[in-house]
Amino acid sequence: xxxxxxxxxxxxxxxxxxxxxxxxxxxxxxxxxxxxxxxxxxxxxxxxxxxxxxxxxxxxxxxxxxxxxxxxxxxxxxxxxxxxxxxxxxxxxxxxxxxxxxxxxxxxxxxxxxxxxxxxxxxxxxxxxxxxxxxxxxxxxxxxxxxxxxxxxxxxxxxxxxxxxxxxxxxxxxxxxxxx
Amino acid sequence: xxxxxxxxxxxxxxxxxxxxxxxxxxxxxxxxxxxxxxxxxxxxxxxxxxxxxxxxxxxxxxxxxxxxxxxxxxxxxxxxxxxxxxxxxxxxxxxxxxxxxxxxxxxxxxxxxxxxxxxxxxxxxxxxxxxxxxxxxxxxxxxxxxxxxxxxxxxxxxxxxxxxxxxxxxxxxxxxxxxxxxxxxxxxxxxxxxxxxxxxxxxxxxxxxxxxxxxxxxxxxxxxxxxxxxxxxxxxxxxxxxxxxxxxxxxxxxxxxxxxxxxxxxxxxxxxxxxxxxxxxxxxxxxxxxxxxxxxxxxxxxxxxxxxxxxxxxxxxxxxxxxxxxxxxxxxxxxxxxxxxxxxxxxxxxxxxxxxxxxxxxxxxxxxxxxxxxx
Numbered sequence: 001x002x003x004x005x006x007x008x009x010x011x012x013x014x015x016x017x018x019x020x021x022x023x024x025x026x027x028x029x030x031x032x033x034x035x036x037x038x039x040x041x042x043x044x045x046x047x048x049x050x051x052x053x054x055x056x057x058x059x060x061x062x063x064x065x066x067x068x069x070x071x072x073x074x075x076x077x078x079x080x081x082x083x084x085x086x087x088x089x090x091x092x093x094x095x096x097x098x099x100x101x102x103x104x105x106x107x108x109x110x111x112x113x114x115x116x117x118x119x120x121x122x123x124x125x126x127x128x129x130x131x132x133x134x135x136x137x138x139x140x141x142x143x144x145x146x147x148x149x150x151x152x153x154x155x156x157x158x159x160x161x162x163x164x165x166x167x168x169x170x171x172x173x174x175x176x177x178x179x180x
Numbered sequence: 181x182x183x184x185x186x187x188x189x190x191x192x193x194x195x196x197x198x199x200x201x202x203x204x205x206x207x208x209x210x211x212x213x214x215x216x217x218x219x220x221x222x223x224x225x226x227x228x229x230x231x232x233x234x235x236x237x238x239x240x241x242x243x244x245x246x247x248x249x250x251x252x253x254x255x256x257x258x259x260x261x262x263x264x265x266x267x268x269x270x271x272x273x274x275x276x277x278x279x280x281x282x283x284x285x286x287x288x289x290x291x292x293x294x295x296x297x298x299x300x301x302x303x304x305x306x307x308x309x310x311x312x313x314x315x316x317x318x319x320x321x322x323x324x325x326x327x328x329x330x331x332x333x334x335x336x337x338x339x340x341x342x343x344x345x346x347x348x349x350x351x352x353x354x355x356x357x358x359x360x361x362x363x364x365x366x367x368x369x370x371x372x373x374x375x376x377x378x379x380x381x382x383x384x385x386x387x388x389x390x391x392x393x394x395x396x397x398x399x400x401x402x403x404x405x406x407x408x409x410x411x412x413x414x415x416x417x418x419x420x421x422x423x424x425x426x427x428x429x430x431x432x433x434x435x436x437x438x439x440x441x442x443x444x445x446x447x448x449x450x451x452x453x454x455x456x457x458x459x460x461x462x463x464x465x466x467x468x469x470x471x472x473x474x475x476x477x478x479x480x481x482x483x484x485x486x487x488x489x490x491x492x493x494x495x496x497x498x499x500x501x502x503x504x505x506x507x508x509x510x511x512x513x514x515x516x517x518x519x520x521x522x523x524x525x526x527x528x529x530x531x532x533x534x535x536x537x538x539x540x541x542x543x544x545x546x547x548x549x550x551x552x553x554x555x
Contacts, residue, residue, distance in 0.1 A: 005211075005214045008210075008214075009207065009210065009211070012206075012207060012210060013207075016198065016203055016206065016207075017197055017198065017203075020197075020198040021193070021196055021197075024196065024198075025193070030199075030502070031410060031498070031502070033198070034198065034199070034202050034206075035347075035350070035351070035410075037198070037206070038202075038206045038209065038347070039351060041206065041210055042209070042210065042213060045210060045213065045214070049217060072354070076354035076357060112189060113189060113192060113193070116186070116189055116190065116193075117193075131190065135187055135190040135191065136190055136191070136193045136194055137194075138194075163183055163186065163187070164183075166186065167182075167183055167186055170186070
């Protein structure tokens with residue numbers, strides 16, 4: 001395998017989980033996350049070879065491609081209903097391997113996590129991205145600044161606004177929830 | 181909830197990982213895409229150097245010849261192939277199968293033909309024809325009288341190509357929204373029929389394979405069958421969206437297809453229960469909970485159908501399928517673990533000379549990941 005191909009495969013190995021998680025939290029469906037993540041890598045590769053380009057910031061490119069795919073996904077599936085994946089997540093991931101006696105406690109944790117996951121989808125996309133990158137995928141502020149082409153100061157400010165927005169969304173009474 | 185608690189909770193989401201099988205499949209897909217691109221490039225370069233009587237490496241040295249991968253130049257090169265080297269090579273490529281030397285040329289010709297198809301309807305029709313072509317190839321390589329060593333990689337390649345084509349077609353389906361409703365429904369019906377044919381072809385392929393190959397290829401077959409199911413679901417979404425203007429008996433057809441999918445999920449649940457009974461075991465608490473939820477999802481889907489909420493029914497069916505797949509994986513893992521334990525128990529009480537041959541389940545069933553759908 002030549003060096004460009006191997007470099008891209010190394011990039012895939014290092015980033016596939018992050019890209020998957022990013023898409024998963026944005027679209028809320030495992031199936032859609034798999035499809036869109038797969039397409040993002042394929043499109044990124046095609047973009048590189050068709051233009052015979054050297055890209056300095058591959059992360060920025062692939063996340064931009066992800067954003068476009070997610071926009072298209074919502075545009076073509078505007079009336080998609082929330083899948084039952086919260087239920088299967090709870091049961092299949094959290095309870096496997098646990099004894100019966102801890103299931104009740106785990107179920108409460110699962111409910112909170114599901115609630116956070118759903119509220120994350122309701123805040124602004126820019127805030128969703130920052131929370132996923134910083135708090136879940138452990139990106140550093142300089143990395144995020146490079147992806148978004150912004151200053152580190154602007155990123156820190158946006159981060160604190162993002163987490164506040166998520167907290168507010170979680171604390172909103174159920175009757176006020178405005179699903180898009 | 182205070183921010184510190186929220187941040188701690190967010191950290192728990194790091195545990196969410198994609199399904200490992202999908203990660204491996206996705207990588208394989210990328211590798212094949214890279215190899216296919218390289219093969220297209222080198223077959224183009226080989227033909228060009230034959231036509232222009234220059235060594236391959238001369239063209240390879242010039243980066244601008246990467247332009248030949250761009251759509252317009254692929255077309256130009258195909259014309260050069262046809263008129264420069266004669267139609268014989270082109271016809272030979274058209275009948276080639278996975279593993280043949282000219283197979284990559286066949287794929288390049290298909291891509292060229294797709295590029296020159298102007299309308300979305302034309303493209304979808306063409307893509308549908310490509311799926312039929314992939315199914316024929318799969319049938320031929322499965323039924324070829326060759327050794328396992330020679331046949332297995334060709335069958336894998338045929339299945340990967342089928343899977344890729346199903347993925348491509350599925351991703352194209354949203355573009356039907358820009359079409360007139362009746363045409364969109366017609367195209368979606370065609371794609372759904374292709375997906376059903378793919379599932380049937382895979383079941384038949386499974387029956388036609390030797391036990392050893394069936395075991396080696398079982399995971400791949402299931403993967404491709406899942407992709408066909410997802411393509412069918414996406415096609416159904418288009419049909420549901422356009423049913424009011426779709427004309428004809430589309431409403432009844434959709435109801436029948438949804439009912440068929442519910443039945444299929446129920447059948448899988450029943451076969452899991454039957455298999456467990458056959459070995460005199462009960463489901464573990466985990467599997468029992470998931471199957472219980474699957475049962476509720478199926479009930480919900482039937483209720484949606486009765487209320488004429490077809491979109492709701494489809495989403496619920498998709499969720500039920502994910503749940504039943506989780507249950508299948510847990511049950512398979514349990515069965516393997518039980519077989520291993522009983523093999524150990526049998527062996528521990530016997531002299532070496534009396535140890536019976538280990539059963540198929542214990543010795544040769546590939547290990548199944550116990551982790552479930554990624555989250």
